Amino acid sequence: MESMSDDRLSLLRRGPRFAELGDDELAGAHELATERSFACRETLFREGEEAEEFLVVLAGRVKLTQLGSDGQEVIARFLGPGDMCAAVAIFPGGTYPATAEAVEETRALGWRREPIDALLRRYPAFAVRAMRVLSERVRELQDRVRELSTERVAQRIARALVRLARQVGRPVEEGVLLDLPLTREDLANMTGTTLYTVSRVLTEWETAGIVRTRRRRVVIRRPHGLVSIAEDLPDPAPPGQREGSTT
């Protein structure tokens, strides 16, 4: 019991989200939570259901999706250890705005409405921290809206990859591995395009040496190349490649 507590506490602390909370806040918080486990492909909750629990991921990865009017799925974002979701559960009558599905074996901490409400009112720092996280999310979403409104598909895919690299990138010798199972369709659903277009763009980048892909895996070999595409800059000469056909 004790060791499990410590385990969860340190996991919570390791995540970026709760680093600023004091020990007592954290202990108070985690005491009121219940831990849940989910198998790969299991859904944590569904869009539209009444929101019961506010969740913080301890381990694993979760895909948050919404359903488009004609049935296609739109990926809101991926969650990893330390990420929170379902903030609406704090308010009575709220419904989950998205569906959450584990894409790996996943563990999470859940708080029901009353405890989390008590927590927020008892530890203002907790609420302020949550506000900060929400503000960041608002900013991210506004960025995404801007991108979808003004940028071409290739730029958006590049941005999605860069974002994923920051979030779940793991350095490997070849470059940066995106450490989650990621299909072309996932990428399409993140950027508002189709899996066909994503496929074409990725093979193009593959021949340019920018990425290396295998089934459900992406390795970014030249991050800067992606950034250039995202920012619509002239292509920086990749190391060891000959150029000379611009005219």
Next chain:
Amino acid sequence: MESMSDDRLSLLRRGPRFAELGDDELAGAHELATERSFACRETLFREGEEAEEFLVVLAGRVKLTQLGSDGQEVIARFLGPGDMCAAVAIFPGGTYPATAEAVEETRALGWRREPIDALLRRYPAFAVRAMRVLSERVRELQDRVRELSTERVAQRIARALVRLARQVGRPVEEGVLLDLPLTREDLANMTGTTLYTVSRVLTEWETAGIVRTRRRRVVIRRPHGLVSIAEDLPDPAPPGQREGSTT
């Protein structure tokens, strides 16, 4: 001085944002604020500047915009009385995520970081209320992302109009007037398209009797028609129109 206080207090209370706060919270809050006035077309703050004040609009309308990479503007949303913005000002080092420009004569209340921080920690209800507003904004933005990802231009324009009707719609005899100056370009910047396409769509709807437009003004004559387009439903027969060519 007293009457001015009362004036602002009641204005604050009238807005949907602060209705849940108690009297002392509200009084405490408004005491720490400073009032500002802005002429039409004056900018309250610019994207990227260091965020100095958290703002609540008392009267008038404000356009929140972001700049796309190649200079075109994307409209995040419009603010009316009771709406808040620049929540980032609460956190040290934050920068405004958008540019705010008054599109009418506007008055607003502003709080600097220290007072608002004190307020949040002193009145947890204030923070919880702010969280709720932020959660709603997150939901709205996710909806917009979904729309931009999956829907055609006409649907998105219809949705934008429906949304505006809810927010700033004023019943007039002809239908519902959108009570703010709104150009085709504004609508384009709200929906990720061009003013040309918006113009074409609107003239089509005008001949169908769904809207009536004048320069910078839009009146929605058949709200249900717009909703049908937004939801991609079969066109409901408008009152007094003949049909019979479906096969």
Next chain:
DNA sequence: CGTGTGTTTGAGGCACGTCAAGTGTCGTGG
């Protein structure tokens, strides 16, 4: 009464979606 800002309309092109086939790869059960 002009000048600017908002708006309409047309012609043309392209980026991307759509549909159709096909290849490779993983996991599973015999």
Next chain:
DNA sequence: CCACGACACTTGACGTGCCTCAAACACACG
């Protein structure tokens, strides 16, 4: 351990929704 089936991915051909550019019009304001 192999064979099958499902899933992930590729590639081509084709269509089209919307952007782009150019021109002219109309209303509002000084």
